[in-house]
Amino acid sequence: MIVIVFVFGLIVGSFLNAVIFRLHSSESIIRGRSHCVHCKHELSPMDLIPVVSFMILSGKCRYCHKKISWQYPLVELVTGLVFVLLALSSDFRLLTSEFWYLLTVICFLIIIAVFDFKHFLILDVVIYPALILATIYNLSTGFFVEGIIGALVISGFFAAQYFVSKGRWIGFGDVKLGLLLGSIFGLKLGLVMLLLAYFMGAIVGVGLLITGRKKLSSELPFGVFLSISAILIMLYGQDLADWYYNLLGL
Ligand SMILES: [Zn+2]
Numbered sequence: 001m002i003v004i005v006f007v008f009g010l011i012v013g014s015f016l017n018a019v020i021f022r023l024h025s026s027e028s029i030i031r032g033r034s035h036c037v038h039c040k041h042e043l044s045p046m047d048l049i050p051v052v053s054f055m056i057l058s059g060k061c062r063y064c065h066k067k068i069s070w071q072y073p074l075v076e077l078v079t080g081l082v083f084v085l086l087a088l089s090s091d092f093r094l095l096t097s098e099f100w101y102l103l104t105v106i107c108f109l110i111i112i113a114v115f116d117f118k119h120f121l122i123l124d125v126v127i128y129p130a131l132i133l134a135t136i137y138n139l140s141t142g143f144f145v146e147g148i149i150g151a152l153v154i155s156g157f158f159a160a161q162y163f164v165s166k167g168r169w170i171g172f173g174d175v176k177l178g179l180l181l182g183s184i185f186g187l188k189l190g191l192v193m194l195l196l197a198y199f200m201g202a203i204v205g206v207g208l209l210i211t212g213r214k215k216l217s218s219e220l221p222f223g224v225f226l227s228i229s230a231i232l233i234m235l236y237g238q239d240l241a242d243w244y245y246n247l248l249g250l
Contacts, residue, residue, distance in 0.1 A: 013079030122173025150182030
């Protein structure tokens, strides 16, 4: 069963790569065959097997021999891995609406993370469908009020930073992402998610400073850390929250 979930994740990851590419090039997501980004040669099914094709072709296009971005196999592998971890954390109850809800939200977050990393941008066409999905799910589970409170506090927190810094600390995309993540987690889990994101951001930021790759003033796309933190909270949120609130003695 684990293998089936993993392979399913690889295939979905390959689809997410196509979505990320087409969102940027404003091609239709549904129509049109996949093609090489360099030579535009149409790709055969043999070139589209997740991870395997990349390895067989040793990371180069079969037709023009230019390099294929490591993003493609990486996103596929990460999606496969996260799907497996989600299946494990839900004890393989794979037919529940909760499982498929979390799976779908994770796909949205992977798109947001990769797109923000590459282009420093969080797109409305990704945020709004996810926000609608979360709202409908919250209505069906009675989490609606918690979701609204979480959304208002977390996006309000980002909005304050956005206006105080005039957009230097944080982008307006993060304010919208705060709406989505607050809706998904509510306030209690949302704050743990936020802390984890800042913690990861600080570690990576200090790491980049020490190795001299970034200057203090250069910004890191915070949406990446928020998305990764959110996925971790979906997988291990209750454990992390219990541990953290125990620590605080709450
Ligand atoms: Zn090519």
